[in-house]
Amino acid sequence: MARKINWLGFAAGIVTLVMLVVSFFEPWWRLTVGQNLIKINASPIYTSFGIFGTQLTVPLIWAANLVAILTFSACGIIMLIYSLIPTKPYANQLLGFSYKKPLYAVVSFVALLVIILLIAGHFGVYIPINGSATVTLPGSWTSGATVSALVSAAFLLPFWLAVAAAALCLGAKLFHGTIAKPIVNPEAATNPAVIAATAA
């Protein structure tokens, strides 16, 4: 009998690991003020703040990034392992561990961005989440001067890879129901004891 493979899970594992590697080189979301005077690279994998050309990292965010790196690594590897043995008794545990994490990461990343931008808007600084806009700082921040700058924000390739990974993980979960369906012997199907055991 041909070995069963959850191909969606396999693709999800590969895309998750590729996304992880690409995220080391490019952030998920980038905000640029003026001609790179301020540059914010936001990503669960690596977040940095470039202010006047000086790169700053916050240790707490760095630790959170390390958590995300380890989580995505484990998630990708375990999803790959699961996809190769989807019919094993413990496959469901492996899938349960790995399929939700990319989705949670994407949703919480976007939610956090929206919350931060809403807070900035509350203080009179309206920053776009995607696209460009001329942002004017409130006069109370600038001693009466009018300071405005072109602000550009964009979701980059690793973010879309993460969205793809999340979608594939969900697909793998749905496909798992089909691929891991127990093969029932026609004779056993009529045996109430076997039916009860399968349902349990």
Next chain:
Amino acid sequence: MDKVKIGLTILSIAIIVIPLAIEVYAYKDNLEGIVLPPQIQSLMNGNNSGATAGTQSSPLASLPNFQIPQSAGQPQYDPTTGAFSYPFNFTNPLSTQLSFSQLSAQVATENGTPIGNISIPQAISIAPGANSIITAVGNLDPTMVNQLAAQYQNGTLNIALNNVNVVVGGVNVHIDHIDAGSISSLESMANSTGGT
């Protein structure tokens, strides 16, 4: 199956706890530093050894290499045409290239009487840490200059800059009014024959 579940639970906890524990241990003597690293504290406090007193509140003054622009020569004024130029030195304190696309202002007396306009003739780009001489040029009304020179022959003239527009690094700054300081040698400037 239970072993797998327990193993995955332990892995989940370890992935979260170990990096945070390492970070807390690394900063155990300065827990504030976990959230606010020294560079950010420095920027927030405006600490700067290079800037002079009185510039501490400026965001630029918090940059380590910031220096107040220095005069790079005497102001030049041609009383026949009214042409004026004033060169000054500016050092880019940033680690990134800095470009001045626009710098313009109206020069006026402290009473608001316009004397003329100044601007930079072309965009200037300064490499990180490099020094550049920026020449502000403009036209000052000769009649006004002579009149003010006579008026302030024995004193000083406080001048102001109105409608100051600066575009630096893609950031537009507009200031309605700046007290630019005093000119004590207006008469000599008015008598000057030097051109730009």
